[in-house]
Amino acid sequence: MKHCVVIGGGVVGLTTAWALLERGHAVTLVERDGEVAQGASRANGGQLSYRYVSPLADAGVPLKALRWLLDPDGPLRFKPEASWAQWSWLIAFLRNCRGPVNRRTTERLLALGAYSQASFARLQREAQLGDSIALRSPGKLVVYRKPAEFARVAARVKGSGTEQALSHDDCVALEPALSDTEATLAGGIFTPGEAVADCHAFCTALYQRLSQNERFRGRLAACVEGLQLDGQGSVLGVRTDLGSFAADAVILAAGLHSRALAASAGVELPIYPLKGYSLTAPINGVHRPPEVSVTDFEKKILYARIGQELRIAAMVDLVGDDLSLDAGRLASLQRSVRATFPHAADYDRATPWAGLRPATPSGAPILGASGVPGLWLNVGHGALGFTFSFATANIVAELVSGRASPLPLEGLTL
Numbered sequence: 232m233k234h235c236v237v238i239g240g241g242v243v244g245l246t247t248a249w250a251l252l253e254r255g256h257a258v259t260l261v262e263r264d265g266e267v268a269q270g271a272s273r274a275n276g277g278q279l280s281y282r283y284v285s286p287l288a289d290a291g292v293p294l295k296a297l298r299w300l301l302d303p304d305g306p307l308r309f310k311p312e313a314s315w316a317q318w319s320w321l322i323a324f325l326r327n328c329r330g331p332v333n334r335r336t337t338e339r340l341l342a343l344g345a346y347s348q349a350s351f352a353r354l355q356r357e358a359q360l361g362d363s364i365a366l367r368s369p370g371k372l373v374v375y376r377k378p379a380e381f382a383r384v385a386a387r388v389k390g391s392g393t394e395q396a397l398s399h400d401d402c403v404a405l406e407p408a409l410s411d412t413e414a415t416l417a418g419g420i421f422t423p424g425e426a427v428a429d430c431h432a433f434c435t436a437l438y439q440r441l442s443q444n445e446r447f448r449g450r451l452a453a454c455v456e457g458l459q460l461d462g463q464g465s466v467l468g469v470r471t472d473l474g475s476f477a478a479d480a481v482i483l484a485a486g487l488h489s490r491a492l493a494a495s496a497g498v499e500l501p502i503y504p505l506k507g508y509s510l511t512a513p514i515n516g517v518h519r520p521p522e523v524s525v526t527d528f529e530k531k532i533l534y535a536r537i538g539q540e541l542r543i544a545a546m547v548d549l550v551g552d553d554l555s556l557d558a559g560r561l562a563s564l565q566r567s568v569r570a571t572f573p574h575a576a577d578y579d580r581a582t583p584w585a586g587l588r589p590a591t592p593s594g595a596p597i598l599g600a601s602g603v604p605g606l607w608l609n610v611g612h613g614a615l616g617f618t619f620s621f622a623t624a625n626i627v628a629e630l631v632s633g634r635a636s637p638l639p640l641e642g643l644t645l
Contacts, residue, residue, distance in 0.1 A: 232256055235631060236469050236478040238455055238492065239485035240264065241272040242430055245437050246620045247484050247609050248447065249354065250628035257446040259476050261469065263488075265452040268434035270486050271616060274509045274584035276544035277535045278524050279351070279426040279618050281344035282393060283371055286336045286594030287505075287547065287613075288327035304563045306531035308548040316490075317551065320503035323592035336593050339642045340615075343596075346638055347622030354621060358440045364433040365538040371425035371524045372397075372406055374416050380528065381417035388420055395421045408521040413570045427524050427535040430617045450476075455485075458496050458606070466496060466605035480631045483601075484609040486616075487552070487589040496603045498645070502611045504587035506548035508560055510568065511584070512541045512576035520575040530567055534575070541576035543568050556583050588614050598623055598643050599630050607631055608645060 233256045237248045240262025248258045264270075299305035311317075327333070355366075375381035385396035402419040403409045409416070441447045450473060459468040459475060468477040483489040490500045514520050520541050525534040532545040545564055548557075561583050569578060590613035591597060597611045609627045612619050626636050626643075 233479035233631065234259070234477070235480045235482060236261060236476050237482045237484055238469065239483070239489070240267040240434070240438070240451065241270050241484070241486060242268065242434050242617050242620045243486070243609055243612060243623065244484035245434050245441065246354070246624035247482055247627055248441055249358070249437060250624040251631065252441070252444050252446055254628050254632050256631070259448045259450060259478070260441070261450045261453050261455055261471060261476070263452070263454045267438045267451070268431045271586040271588050272430050272434055273586060274511055274542070274582075275430050275507075275586060275617060276509065276533045276614070277427050277430055277537050277542045277617070278371065278533055279348075279428060280371055280615065281348040281425060281618060282341065282422050283373065283425065283526070284337060284340035284344050284615065284618070286327070286333055286340065287590075288324050288336075288592060288594055289333040290328060290330040292328050293325060304530075304567055306546050308546070308550060308560070310550040312551050314551065316503060317549065320501060320592055321549075323501060327593045332593070336595055336642060339595060342638055343619055343622050343643075346625075347619050350621035350625050358437060360433065360436040360440070363436050364428045366426060366428040367536075368424055368426040369523045370421060370423045371526065372402065372419050372421045373526045373528050374402060374409070374419040376414055376417060376527075376529045378417040384420055385418065393422060395423075397421055406521050406523045406525060408519045408572055408575055409525075411519065411573050421523075425524060427537060428617075429537050455492060458492060460496065464497070464603060466603055478605070480605055480607055482607045482609055482627060482631065486610070487587050489589070489608070489610045493601065493606075493608070496601070496606055498601050498603055498606070500597065500608070500610060500645070502589045502591055502597070503549070504552060505590045505613060506546070506550055506553060506585060506587055507544060507614065508546050508564055509542060509544040509584045509586070510561075510564060510578070510581040512543070512578050512581035514539050514541055514576050518574055518576050521572060527571060532564070532567055532571070534568075534572060552587065554585055554587060556585050588616070590614070593642070595642055596623055597645050598626050599636070599640060599645075601645060
């Protein structure tokens, strides 16, 4: 048995702690906030998209990005910085914007998604989190506005056996709330079985279950000040403002904050924040929310009904470590959602949120050994942290335990 320190109380850190406890280890979880899930896990899109994992980096994206930047309601914003982290990430991102590279990454992420779906089902059975996480499996519908884009994707999924290409009328029949949209849709791709849930509620419930384990110790409101290293450069533990914790293994699962902690041990993590926004709007008896999980492909906006609320998440802003609520971006999001689902929820009472999604240039997370003895990585999940967390937690826990990864790690390591 090892004593493991997990840094990060979001969905990735919490699932990692659970997986380590399952394998017989003792775990101290250190989270700088006074509650869990206050970063990118707080009000994200809530979709568990196991089979829709297309990385942002793809052929054609650089040209699309130029058009998005000229569109006041476009999904992308870019603020140049005098920052090596930003420009090195962008250069690496452009290298990944090639069809063959995207296809290889997508294949890896599809395998990761399938394993994560199975891992989540097992965790649900064992943790018995109940109805508090608002879990549903309504399937996912990706709608396309441009006929050429839809035709390209429909040809790819033809005969896949899982995804279904639907016409505009088929989309409306599947999701009647789309009859209210101002746009004429070229069509949609429907994937049955995809799920939605409240990520924040999941994290809160899982932390309560973790706290019932005698080998678990949660340290909330504890800020990690640095890693403890021995004379040979191996990690021996962490220093916090609440004291030091010795460890046989330290696992970085702190999202964007993992970057600075890794750098203190001489490890450079190629992750950069992709800022996203969400609105959480209440639903009452007069509204017609979508029951299916819907993603607007061109506008990069997703809609997920979570209990009696509609979660709308969108946008990719490369603006550094800026968590401010940009009034212009929120107004843009309001215009888009009111045009697409005008009667779905009470948008006047929507709660806005912004989060920093720690992304790698390829779109694949970084897992496993860091190159520094005693320091392990579970970082860089981007917008798919909720989706992939169950798989990556088990992979890292197996590696920390001295066993082989249950999936090939090519393309998923530092």
